[in-house]
Amino acid sequence: MAGIIGRLYRGETTFDFIGSRKRWYAASGILLLICVVSFGVRGFNLGIEFSGGTQYQLKAPPAVSVSDVTTVVQDAGAQVASPPQVVGSGATRAIVVKTGELSVAEQGKVQQALASRYNQQVSVSSVSSSWGRDITTKAIRGLVVFLVAVCIFIGIRFEPKMAIAAILALIHDLLLAAGVYSLVGFEVTPSTVVGLLTILGFSLYDTVVVFDKVDENSRGILGGSRMTYSEAANLAVNQTLARSINTSLIALLPVGGLLFVGAGLLGVGTIKDLALVLFVGLAAGAYSSLFLATPILCDLKEREPRYAALRKRVAAKRVAVSAKAAPPAKAGAAARRADQADELDDEAVEPATAGAAVGGEARAAATTPPRPGARPKRPPQKSRGGGGRPSAKRRR
Numbered sequence: 001m002a003g004i005i006g007r008l009y010r011g012e013t014t015f016d017f018i019g020s021r022k023r024w025y026a027a028s029g030i031l032l033l034i035c036v037v038s039f040g041v042r043g044f045n046l047g048i049e050f051s052g053g054t055q056y057q058l059k060a061p062p063a064v065s066v067s068d069v070t071t072v073v074q075d076a077g078a079q080v081a082s083p084p085q086v087v088g089s090g091a092t093r094a095i096v097v098k099t100g101e102l103s104v105a106e107q108g109k110v111q112q113a114l115a116s117r118y119n120q121q122v123s124v125s126s127v128s129s130s131w132g133r134d135i136t137t138k139a140i141r142g143l144v145v146f147l148v149a150v151c152i153f154i155g156i157r158f159e160p161k162m163a164i165a166a167i168l169a170l171i172h173d174l175l176l177a178a179g180v181y182s183l184v185g186f187e188v189t190p191s192t193v194v195g196l197l198t199i200l201g202f203s204l205y206d207t208v209v210v211f212d213k214v215d216e217n218s219r220g221i222l223g224g225s226r227m228t229y230s231e232a233a234n235l236a237v238n239q240t241l242a243r244s245i246n247t248s249l250i251a252l253l254p255v256g257g258l259l260f261v262g263a264g265l266l267g268v269g270t271i272k273d274l275a276l277v278l279f280v281g282l283a284a285g286a287y288s289s290l291f292l293a294t295p296i297l298c299d300l301k302e303r304e305p306r307y308a309a310l311r312k313r314v315a316a317k318r319v320a321v322s323a324k325a326a327p328p329a330k331a332g333a334a335a336r337r338a339d340q341a342d343e344l345d346d347e348a349v350e351p352a353t354a355g356a357a358v359g360g361e362a363r364a365a366a367t368t369p370p371r372p373g374a375r376p377k378r379p380p381q382k383s384r385g386g387g388g389r390p391s392a393k394r395r396r
Contacts, residue, residue, distance in 0.1 A: 015241070018234040021295035028172060028292060035179020042182050045082055047189040050136045052101045052129030053081050058114055058122040060095045069095050069114070076113035078102060082187060101129055139193045143174075146197060150204055158211055161300040166207045169293035173203045173284040180280045191274040199281025202251065206289040210240050214294065222306055225313040230298045237294050248286035255279045 017024075048055055060069065066084045073080055078099040085096045099110070107124055114122045147167060154163035177196060181188060213236035218229055227235075259275035301307050 015238060017237045018230045018295055018298050024291040032175055035175050038179055038182040044182055045185050045187045047187045048098055048127045049190050052127050054099050054102045054107055054126045056097045056114060056122055056124055057094055058118060058120045060093055069097055072113055072117050073097055073110055076110040078110045158215055162211050162297055165293045165297040168296055169207055169288040170200055170203055172288050172292055173281055176284045177277055177281045186273050186276050189273050192277050195274045195277035199278055199285055202282055203285025203288060206244055206285055207293045210237060210289055210294055213240050222310055225317045228311045228314050229301050229307045233294050233298050237290055244286060244290060251282050
């Protein structure tokens with residue numbers, strides 16, 4: 001584990017993000033499918049700022065339960081629009097109840113019922129449905145303008161295909177954060193919209209950093225045959241992986257403190273809608289910039305004829321290099337076979353060499369002069385008939 005962390009922070013990681021892109025596409029598709037189904041089945045818990053209505057807040061000691069407050073409001077003739085929220089703890093504990101849109105008389109009746117029941121001062125705030133619709137329209141308009149501005153900026157700074165990949169990653173983050181809100185049932189407030197724009201900006205920042213490294217690695221790549229565009233992009237993701245992890249962790253730690261400590265342990269319900277969208281959005285943004293934006297970009301770029309031709313050149317060059325590496329092995333085998341042939345030749349030459357040595361010794365003995373006083377040896381005579389006796393003619 002320590003070795004992996006060390007290689008990660010030295011920039012020596014070699015994870016195949018691009019080669020495994022189908023796996024990431026499948027995982028993101030399943031998550032988005034769950035979110036879309038939740039949109040249709042559960043919907044959203046819209047706050048009064050978007051749907052319109054009346055909000056009551058009163059101090060309530062721990063002995064006062066949320067169900068008791070709900071009963072008092074309903075007995076006063078109002079319908080509770082969303083589950084009441086507990087804000088603060090201890091002496092500052094308060095309960096916030098939201099109802100539908102009420103008339104002035106109905107608001108006063110509910111306020112009087114809560115004040116008399118708990119002997120506490122009750123604050124009332126009301127928002128009309130038309131104002132809520134205006135706020136919703138402005139929020140959607142601001143989101144669309146943000147996405148268009150992002151697309152134009154990336155298209156000018158880098159290229160249009162990078163803008164398309166970044167926008168698709170941002171839409172993924174947006175749908176995922178909205179899906180979590182729908183599944184959990186947290187109330188959608190203006191703080192939620194602010195947090196949503198914040199996490200989209202963070203996701204864009206992380207994506208632009210990765211794309212900048214991709215652009216640097218792929219610059220002039222078409223002039224050679226060293227690596228494909230996908231390999232250059234995968235190298236860029238590995239080179240920025242440590243920075244992405246560090247940035248994401250640093251951003252997630254304080255947001256996690258708001259969500260789990262502030263809203264969970266301390267019961268500060270007014271910040272949980274902002275903390276949840278920030279936490280989910282930051283995690284989704286870090287994921288999409290590494291596992292979605294860059295693979296989508298590679299899919300778009302590899303469809304261009306020039307990058308498809310580059311991929312073929314790289315493959316052909318690697319085949320040629322592997323073919324050049326094969327002859328030395330064959331030469332080594334040939335050398336071994338030559339050595340074996342030399343050994344066989346040596347073994348065949350040894351008997352002839354031995355015979356030549358014996359003949360040489362005989363010739364040397366024949367040419368050696370006799371010793372003084374020794375009887376000379378008569379050379380052997382050849383017989384014509386195969387016998388050993390001399391012929392009669394020679395005896396006469």
